[in-house]
Amino acid sequence: MYPRWLWRSLALPGIAWLIILFVVPFYAVLGVALGTVDPILFQPVPIWNPLEWNVGWIQEALTRLAPGGIWFDVGVRTIVYVLLSLALCLLIGYPVAYYTARHAGRWKGLILILIILPLWISYMMRMLAWVNLLQADGYVNRFLVFTHVLNQPRDWLGGSASTVILALVYGYIPYLILPLFASLDRIDRSHLEAARDLGASPWSAFRTVTLPLSKTGILGGAVLITLPMFGDYYTPNIVSGSPKTSLVGNQIDLYFHGGPQPTLGAALTIILAVFLTFLMLYYLWSIHRAQRDVGAVGAL
Amino acid sequence: MTTVAESRPSEGFSTWSRLRGWLRNPWGKPRFLVLITWAYILWSIVPVLIAVQFSFNATRSRTVWDSFSWRWYWGDPVDSVWHDPTLRHALVQSFKLAGADVLIAVPIGVLLALGLARWRGRGSGVSNFIMLFPLVTPEIVMGVSLLLVFSELFTFIHTGTVAQILGHVTFSISFVVVIVRGRLFSIGRQYEEAAADLGASPFVALTRVLLPLLTPAIVASAAVVFAISADDFVISQWLSEGGPTDTVPIRIYSATRAAPLPSVNAIATIMMVSTLLIVTIGFLTWRAFTRGERRAGKAAEDIGGAFNLT
Amino acid sequence: MARGEIELSKLTKEFADVTAVDAIDLQVPAGEFFSLLGPSGCGKTTTLRMIAGFEQPTSGQILLDGTDVAYTPPHQRNVNTVFQNYALFPHLNVYDNIAFGLKRAKRPKAEIRERVGKALELVQLSGYDRRKSSQLSGGQQQRVALARALVLNPAVLLLDEPLGALDAKLRKTLQIELKALQQEVGITFLYVTHDQEEALTMSDRLAVMNGGHIEQVGAPQDVYEDPETLFVADFLGVSNLMAARIVSTATSACKVAVDGYELETRGTELDVTGEAKIVIRPERLELEAHGSPPGQNRVPGMIERVVYVGSTIQVIVRAATGESLQALVQNTGAGIPWEQGTPVQLHLPADALRVLPSGIGDAPSLKGEEQVEEGAAAS
Numbered sequence: 001m002y003p004r005w006l007w008r009s010l011a012l013p014g015i016a017w018l019i020i021l022f023v024v025p026f027y028a029v030l031g032v033a034l035g036t037v038d039p040i041l042f043q044p045v046p047i048w049n050p051l052e053w054n055v056g057w058i059q060e061a062l063t064r065l066a067p068g069g070i071w072f073d074v075g076v077r078t079i080v081y082v083l084l085s086l087a088l089c090l091l092i093g094y095p096v097a098y099y100t101a102r103h104a105g106r107w108k109g110l111i112l113i114l115i116i117l118p119l120w121i122s123y124m125m126r127m128l129a130w131v132n133l134l135q136a137d138g139y140v141n142r143f144l145v146f147t148h149v150l151n152q153p154r155d156w157l158g159g160s161a162s163t164v165i166l167a168l169v170y171g172y173i174p175y176l177i178l179p180l181f182a183s184l185d186r187i188d189r190s191h192l193e194a195a196r197d198l199g200a201s202p203w204s205a206f207r208t209v210t211l212p213l214s215k216t217g218i219l220g221g222a223v224l225i226t227l228p229m230f231g232d233y234y235t236p237n238i239v240s241g242s243p244k245t246s247l248v249g250n251q252i253d254l255y256f257h258g259g260p261q262p263t264l265g266a267a268l269t270i271i272l273a274v275f276l277t278f279l280m281l282y283y284l285w286s287i288h289r290a291q292r293d294v295g296a297v298g299a300l
Numbered sequence: 301m302t303t304v305a306e307s308r309p310s311e312g313f314s315t316w317s318r319l320r321g322w323l324r325n326p327w328g329k330p331r332f333l334v335l336i337t338w339a340y341i342l343w344s345i346v347p348v349l350i351a352v353q354f355s356f357n358a359t360r361s362r363t364v365w366d367s368f369s370w371r372w373y374w375g376d377p378v379d380s381v382w383h384d385p386t387l388r389h390a391l392v393q394s395f396k397l398a399g400a401d402v403l404i405a406v407p408i409g410v411l412l413a414l415g416l417a418r419w420r421g422r423g424s425g426v427s428n429f430i431m432l433f434p435l436v437t438p439e440i441v442m443g444v445s446l447l448l449v450f451s452e453l454f455t456f457i458h459t460g461t462v463a464q465i466l467g468h469v470t471f472s473i474s475f476v477v478v479i480v481r482g483r484l485f486s487i488g489r490q491y492e493e494a495a496a497d498l499g500a501s502p503f504v505a506l507t508r509v510l511l512p513l514l515t516p517a518i519v520a521s522a523a524v525v526f527a528i529s530a531d532d533f534v535i536s537q538w539l540s541e542g543g544p545t546d547t548v549p550i551r552i553y554s555a556t557r558a559a560p561l562p563s564v565n566a567i568a569t570i571m572m573v574s575t576l577l578i579v580t581i582g583f584l585t586w587r588a589f590t591r592g593e594r595r596a597g598k599a600a601e602d603i604g605g606a607f608n609l610t
Numbered sequence: 611m612a613r614g615e616i617e618l619s620k621l622t623k624e625f626a627d628v629t630a631v632d633a634i635d636l637q638v639p640a641g642e643f644f645s646l647l648g649p650s651g652c653g654k655t656t657t658l659r660m661i662a663g664f665e666q667p668t669s670g671q672i673l674l675d676g677t678d679v680a681y682t683p684p685h686q687r688n689v690n691t692v693f694q695n696y697a698l699f700p701h702l703n704v705y706d707n708i709a710f711g712l713k714r715a716k717r718p719k720a721e722i723r724e725r726v727g728k729a730l731e732l733v734q735l736s737g738y739d740r741r742k743s744s745q746l747s748g749g750q751q752q753r754v755a756l757a758r759a760l761v762l763n764p765a766v767l768l769l770d771e772p773l774g775a776l777d778a779k780l781r782k783t784l785q786i787e788l789k790a791l792q793q794e795v796g797i798t799f800l801y802v803t804h805d806q807e808e809a810l811t812m813s814d815r816l817a818v819m820n821g822g823h824i825e826q827v828g829a830p831q832d833v834y835e836d837p838e839t840l841f842v843a844d845f846l847g848v849s850n851l852m853a854a855r856i857v858s859t860a861t862s863a864c865k866v867a868v869d870g871y872e873l874e875t876r877g878t879e880l881d882v883t884g885e886a887k888i889v890i891r892p893e894r895l896e897l898e899a900h901g902s903p904p905g906q907n908r909v910p911g912m913i914e915r916v917v918y919v920g921s922t923i924q925v926i927v928r929a930a931t932g933e934s935l936q937a938l939v940q941n942t943g944a945g946i947p948w949e950q951g952t953p954v955q956l957h958l959p960a961d962a963l964r965v966l967p968s969g970i971g972d973a974p975s976l977k978g979e980e981q982v983e984e985g986a987a988a989s
Contacts, residue, residue: 001493001664001684002502008423011415014408014473015427021470022434025445028453046452096340099333114341120579121348122531124549125568129351131556132565138363139350174344231438234533238556249440256444256538269444280436287432493664494697496684498711498762505685512701589701591744 029273033057033266044263061267071251071268078247081161082229085168086222092169093177094218098210101184115181118174127238130167131157134239159242167239168229176221183217184210216286223283230276248272352572355565362562372566381566389544390551391567395574396461397536397547398529401468402522408469409476410518414510416477417484434474442471443538450539463539464547468529475528476521483517516589523582527575613675614640614765614798616661621670621680623656630656632822633670638800638815640675640765643792645801645809648819649845654802657819658768661800662691675765685714690759691768695775696751698743704730704754705739711762729757732791749780756791766798773808785812806846810834818842835891838880840966843889850895850935854888856965864965869931873907875963887966892938894962897925900953907963909956911935916948923948929956 031046034053038045047053064071100111118126133140134156141153156163187210195205233249243250248268255265354362358369369375374382381387416428434442446467450457457463491513495505533549540546546554548571555564618636622629631653638644646654659665661672663684672680679687690711698707708729712722730736733753743751752772759767769788773781789812792799803809809816810830817827818841826833826842837843843851854873857865861877866888875888898908910930917924918941925937925948935956939948948954 001496001505002418006502007415007417007419008421009415010411011419011427014412014415014477015430017408018430018434018470018473021446021449021466022442023430024453025442025449028449029441029445032448032452044452046448092336092340095333095336099337103330103333104337111337111341114345117576118344118348120527120575121572122549122552122568122575124531124533124552125351125572126348128552128556128564128568129347132351132354132362133347135363137361170344227436228438231440233440234553238553241557252440252444256447262448266444266448269441272438273441276438276441280433283436284429284432287435288428490693490695490697491699493662493684494691494693494699495710496664497662497689497691498758499685499714500710501685502683504714509699513699515701 029266029269032263033270035263037261037263042261044266057263057267058270061264061271065268065271071248074246074248074251077245078230078249081165081168081245081247082226084165085172085229086226088165088169089173089176089225090218090222093173093180093221097177097180097184097217101181101187102210112181115174115177119178123171124238126171127167127235130170131238134163157239157241159240159244161245163239164236164245167235168232171235172225172229175225179221179224180214180217183214183220187213220283220286223279223286227276227279227283230272348572351565352569354562355569357562357565360561362560362565372561372563373570376563379561379563381563381570384563386543386546387551387563387567390546390548391570393461393545394530394547394549394571397464397468397532398526400465401472401529402525404465405469405472405525406476406518406522409473409521410480410514412473413477413480413484417481431474431477434471435478439471439532439534442467443534446470446535447538459539459541460545464536464545467535467539468532471532471535472525472528475524479521479524480514480517483514487513516586519585519589520582523579526578530571530575615673615675616644616766616798616800617671617673618657618661619671619673621657621660621672622668623653623660623665624668629822631660631667634819634822634824636817636824636827638798640798641796642814643789643799643801643812645803645813645816646819647803647806647809647816647845649804651821652819653822654804654819655770658691658770658800658802661766662689662768663687688765689768690762690764690766691770692752692755692759692772694770694772696743696755696772698751698754698758700743703739704735704741704743704746707743707754708739708758708761710758715762725761726757729761732760732795733757748776749784752776752784756788760795760797764797766800767792769799769801771803773803781808788812810846818845820845836876836964837889837966840887840968843887843964843966848892848936848938849889850892850933852888852890852929852931852933852935853968854886854965856883856886859883859965863960866965868909871909871931873909873958873963874960875965876961878965880965880967882965882967885968887968889964889966890935890958890962892924892936894959895935895937896957896959897927897937897939897948898955898957900955902955904955905957907958907960909958911954911956913948913950913952913954916946916950918946927954927956 027048028046030053031048032044034055034057035047036045036054036056037043061071063069065075066072096115100108100115104111132138135141136153136155140156141150144150145153191209191213192205195209196202200208231249231252233247233253236245236247236250252265252268252272255261255268351362354365355372356368356370357366358371359366372380374380377383381391412431416424416431419427446463447459450459450463457466487510491509492505495509496502500508531549532547533553536547537550537553540550548567552564552568616636616638618634620633620635621631622633623631634653634657646657648654656665660667660680663679663682667680670680671678674687674689679689699710702710705726708726709722712725717725726739727736730739733756735750735753735757738746738750738754743754746754755772772788773784776784785808788799801809801812813830815827815829816833818825818833820841826838828836833842834846837846837849840851843849852868854866854868857867857872859878859880859882861879863877864875866873866875866886868888873888900910902908911927913925914928914934915924915926917926921941923939923941923946925939927935927937929935937956
């Protein structure tokens with residue numbers, strides 16, 4: 001019906017754009033990270049020929065990340081914060097998604113809107129909201145003092161790990177709840193009824209039917225939020241100005257904006273990207289598979 | 301067991317047995333879940349509402365409420381959003397980037413979606429892969445790569461508005477593709493075949509039949525692109541040259557650590573309301589167009605499925 | 611000049627891993643209601659789509675009134691299709707849907723209005739022109755789809771299982787309407803279906819397809835009464851197959867042996883020897899009381915089951931030759947004279963028995979049971 005060349009021609013502008021402004025920039029990072037630094041001007045000197053690449057800076061970055069290096073704490077801290085945040089997100093998010101999907105009844109539409117709402121509210125605004133609340137004279141302190149949980153206002157914003165973790169949870173949890181909800185919503189009620197019919201208690205029906213069937217949702221949502229979390233630097237900067245809570249993202253940010261060592265920053269970025277590659281490839285593969293199952297890829 | 305039954309022979313439908321029944325009902329709503337859900341919703345939304353409230357504060361405090369005032373929006377002659385040039389420029393810049401992003405990314409994305417959905421043959425797999433990659437790349441990696449490519453390779457482009465627009469479009473295209481492709485799949489090829497059967501040339505079938513049917517997806521993706529662009533922080537910051545090319549999220553970020561005024565709340569509120577408005581319009585348009593075609597819930601499923609949110 | 615004559619010549623369609631249509635030859639004279647009948651996957655829909663132009667044949671010719679259109683784009687063929695799911699344009703109302711083809715042909719507005727009006731009248735939907743397709747019932751949508759295709763005066767109308775999405779009662783009504791419509795309009799209808807009753811009811815002639823081949827072409831009566839292959843015998847109605855050994859064949863009559871009984875059958879032009887199958891339709895199988903005088907083509911049997919279906923009664927008999935055969939008896943209101951477990955005599959009239967070449971690997975008795983269930987379900 002359509003000429004053969006039509007579809008690839010339509011795709012051409014988009015692919016060209018993405019190659020020029022997405023794939024090529026990756027190569028630029030490689031070129032800089034695997035390049036050298038002008039010793040006088042402290043400017044990065046990128047090397048574009050792969051045969052001449054200099055792994056020195058990558059090695060330097062790896063050394064700093066290794067146990068004993070100056071970034072080791074940062075690396076460990078990043079992993080710990082991300083994992084803790086993920087755990088908290090799941091702990092809070094799963095029951096919410098579960099309730100909305102399976103028990104909300106006539107409230108479902110309203111709750112769904114309220115859950116989706118934060119996705120459209122600027123991340124910065126949501127962080128700003130918390131910064132206001134956590135001020136010395138903010139509502140949080142005032143409430144806690146009023147109820148005698150605290151004797152005097154506490155400094156929440158001065159470099160507290162728990163504040164950063166809570167901020168990460170607050171910021172990213174909506175992105176976890178949505179895929180979880182979608183996954184739980186799709187579970188056919190008849191599966192659960194069959195389990196109950198065959199003698200399972202409510203808890204064991206949940207454990208043996210609902211939980212396994214929601215696994216893709218859990219994994220998908222978890223990957224969806226941990227990827228950006230690993231690169232997050234603005235959240236610690238907003239709710240804690242202190243190097244005590246500095247994450248890998250902060251280091252990269254520092255080397256590009258704070259100091260004269262973009263090459264080191266590029267090297268660290270490469271390492272981060274490689275580390276995240278496994279997560280990224282898994283997510284890509286699962287999107288592709290879902291789109292293919294649904295028929296959107298390779299159909300028509 | 302029997303003792304319990306004997307000791308409560310004629311309680312009838314007492315509160316105790318009702319409560320027990322409620323807790324034990326296998327298909328009832330577990331109370332714990334209800335509480336946690338509503339607690340979450342409150343925790344999620346109330347802080348933002350408070351921040352919005354304080355944008356209307358009469359005093360300079362963001363933490364102690366005085367009384368209602370439009371001061372920070374236009375009242376204050378120096379520091380309100382209307383009068384403070386940095387805030388005004390940030391607002392303008394945010395809208396500029398978002399608007400440009402929509403105008404550029406949506407057409408490219410729609411064409412790419414059509415092309416990828418129906419392209420058979422060599423290159424289609426790789427192209428699909430390239431299209432999906434921006435969705436999974438952490439923003440800081442993209443920010444670093446764009447900054448370096450503009451400073452080392454495409455040096456004719458400096459940091460600033462143009463660079464920011466280029467960056468925004470780059471991460472937005474994939475969202476458009478995924479949304480439009482989902483809709484393409486729902487439509488199927490039957491309408492174009494019917495059109496051809498009735499005498500429409502391929503070009504007419506594409507423009508007079510397929511594109512109109514894609515309209516809800518195009519509108520929805522435009523709304524999504526606007527929202528993503530307005531919310532973007534990392535790319536905008538990395539490609540900004542400071543000053544007038546700072547966007548609202550950047551302003552909020554830099555102001556937050558200092559001693560900001562409620563004008564920051566005001567600018568954030570304006571941005572948020574604009575985005576919500578546009579998203580709502582997009583969603584309602586989608587609903588209106590697809591009303592006859594399917595149940596309402598499926599629309600959410602389409603969009604959700606489009607992002608592989610399962 | 612004939613208008614709407616279709617000829618398919620060695621038409622083949624191969625996909626990556628399967629040959630959907632295997633070098634079929636077919637001739638459909640102008641003005642005929644012709645059905646392509648077969649199970650899913652037999653190639654009937656692919657054939658239709660090639661005639662419409664949505665699939666390009668791997669090889670072969672599609673001659674429309676003498677011109678090969680196999681490689682002509684669909685929008686240039688004088689052929690229109692009624693799709694399985696109607697494919698009414700959701701963004702256009704009924705009027706614009708029907709007018710779509712006329713607008714593409716750049717007809718003047720007045721002519722369009724007149725022709726659309728006539729088309730709506732033809733399908734009895736006058737007054738519905740402003741409605742959106744989502745506001746119509748399934749049957750109404752189907753009629754709009756018909757009108758949309760017919761308004762263009764095509765030489766041939768292709769229908770791809772158009773009644774599949776409708777409930778049984780509506781289907782029966784629309785079958786009659788479609789047939790009447792075809793006779794009124796007078797153009798060739800090429801109808802694809804897997805429902806053998808539908809094909810038998812509506813067609814002037816039909817082709818039974820299986821695995822990319824055409825097994826038999828003919829008028830419904832011929833195909834039903836005189837199946838030429840095992841598949842056709844089995845696909846159309848209940849078949850009552852029996853394994854037999856050929857004694858002699860001739861065009862006037864044949865003799866076969868079934869487990870010691872020698873039966874006379876209809877003549878055949880097929881060259882069959884050795885092991886074969888014979889088939890008799892349930893309504894032709896006669897039941898005689900036990901102890902009736904024996905004669906040619908009579909076999910004793912035992913009644914296994916009696917199923918009351920309302921207008922008919924199915925009697926499943928275990929013949930002395932070993933098979934379970936189904937007899938269909940008209941319900942005359944005089945009660946059911948046959949009882950389970952009683953002996954009976956079966957009469958297989960010679961002109962109702964047909965010889966078929968033996969298929970590979972089927973067990974006649976199993977077939978009998980399946981047919982019983984199928985028969986019970988279909989009636």
